Amino acid sequence: MASLITNLAPLALGVLLIATGVGKAFGRQVARQAAGTVLVRVLNDGRRATLVLRATGVAELVIAAGLLAAPTTVVPAVAGTALGVGFVGYLGYARVTAPESSCGCTARDNGPVSWRSFVRAGLVVAGGAFAIAARSAWWTQADRHPVTAVVFLAVTAALLVAVSRDLDHLWLTPLRKARIKVFGHPLTAAAADVPVAASVQLLERSLAWTAASPVVRSGLIDHWEADGWRFLQYSGVHETPQGGARPVTVLFSLDPHDTIDTAPSPAVRVTLIDDISDELVDVDLTEGFVPTLPMA
Known part of the structure; x- marks a missing residue:
């Protein structure tokens, strides 16, 4: 099993580098993506940052071609490992110096550096290390052990999709929508979960508050819940028909x-x-109160 993994590693790593390299090498939005990365701060030039990002994409494609065409050759595997180590170092530098900067890992990923970025870079390092030990072409292994090869590649692909933020629309977003349909929206809170501030905000938009506001003379003093109601206490002054004024709650x-x-x-x-x-x-x-405002 170990030999199968090492022999299939060039295929898995090659496909990954093609997926990330094509967009960076030939994408139309590379300049905009480069502007959000830490490369602009390091190179002090947006055009240079764009060139570096495109060059990185070309390097990924060249390494991928070597891994797929000559999987038992050490040079592409070593280059892939070095590229992965460089990615980890770059992400670490970006995380420390400019945590709000874009990852720049793929052409579609404009999000900041996160643990998923480090995991993906770590997978490049691991893939290169396994590819160095490959002793047989990946197509030979796939022919000898088709079922095992398919399972390995499927697991690898699923792992890469899970750590790729730009692919969330394929699985994470539909999963979240399904969860909301089954279990309801998480922000639809129970009574104990609705903060008092939300009740005060709702009250102050109501006609009841508008009608009682001439009496109210304070902000919220106290609050409690009883018999299925939430009570909000204020102090006020009530003017009597005789012209006097009495303090009221x-x-x-x-x-x-x-x-x-x-x-x-x-x-x-x-x-x-x-x-x-x-x-x-x-x-x-x-x-004598004429409502001029809606209830909320």
């Missing part, structure tokens, strides 16, 4: 599940409690 209660996204027009109860007598204040806050 203003309680708003609403569904703790609700947010602006799930309930733009929430049901809100408003209660006024006289701070001196601790009795409910019987007042209709909507009397």
Whole structure:
């Protein structure tokens, strides 16, 4: 099995280098991609950075051609290993000096350097090391052990796809969409998961708040949940029909599940409690109130 892996390594590494090299050598967006890499900082010139990126792509294609055409020759395998080591060093430098810079690993990958970038570079190093030990052409091994060869190449391809961010649209994005369909959106929270700030934001967009705002004289003082409601406590001043003013506690209660996204027009109860007598204040806050704003 070990000999099979070493003999098939030139094929796997060659295909990988072709996939990454073609875009960098001949792609139309290489200049834009190079502008986001740390190469611009090192070379202090966007055109030079583009040339280096294209040259790297050409080198990958040349090494890949050598691995596929002469898999038992040591030179392409050593060159592939050296290229992988160079990738690891480049990624490490970029991660330390400019972590926000683009990886530049492939023509379509414009994301920053991440652990996936290091894993892919490590696979190039490992592939080159195995290819050095190849003693038989990959097509001979594939002919002798077709099933094992297919399994090995399939596993290798799956691993490369998993660590390639530019291929996420082939598997990761559909997988995430399927998870949302089956288990629901992760941001659709339960009552305990909806923060109080979200309830306050929802309240302050409601007609209940607009109608009660002439009474409210403070920000949020306290909050709690009971009997399926979330209570938000404020202090206020209620003007009596006789012309006096009495301090009151203003309680708003609403569904703790609700947010602006799930309930733009929430049901809100408003209660006024006289701070001196601790009795409910019987007042209709909507009397004379003409709504000019939507509920949310």
